[in-house]
Amino acid sequence: MKTALNSKRLMPLAAILAMLFLAPGAANAQTPQRTSATYGDWTLSCAVAANGSKSCGLIHLVKQGNVAAAQISFGRSSKSGHFTATVQIAANVWLATGLKIAFADDTPALSAPFEWCLSVRCLAEFDLVEADVKRLRSQKEPARVVYKNALQTDMTLPMTFVGFDDAVNALEKQ
Secondary structure, eight states, X not given: OOOTTTOOOOOHHHHXXXXXXXXXXXXOTTSOSEEXXXXXXXXXXXXXXXXXXXXXXXXXXXXXXXXXEEEEEEEESSTTSOEEEXXXXXXXXXXXXXXXXXXXXXXXXXXXXXXXXXXXXXEEEEEOOHHHHHHXXXXXXXXXXXXXXXXXXXXXXEEOOTTHHXXXXXXXTO
């Protein structure tokens, strides 16, 4: 398992969030620092760094009531890089089993280990091949984020694909 400090791979979303919260005045005042667009249940979020580079990613918040239970992110490390997906959930997890995205059609789930945990959240990262991306884009039915909590009880959160294909199309144009 990697720690947050040792991770050498940076998700575009991590850069976006850092720019959104840590450097709000960094970009030129004439240039929009951040933009977002909503596609169904997915949000395309982009940020411009002080050097003018642009970083974009997709975000889907899974809510239970009015509380965010998970954040699912999708993006590339570079324009030509491969796609990755991350799922962040509360830290009350059984690390050994990792996390899965299970599909309604009962085809094999995508699986990933937890990369790191902090006191309030844990992150699992999926390295996606083109076939995985195609499969995600073609989903019409909701999937399930499946993991075990610290007591080894099975936990399930919904993951929708409403607007996902359109959001990926918009992401690829950035």
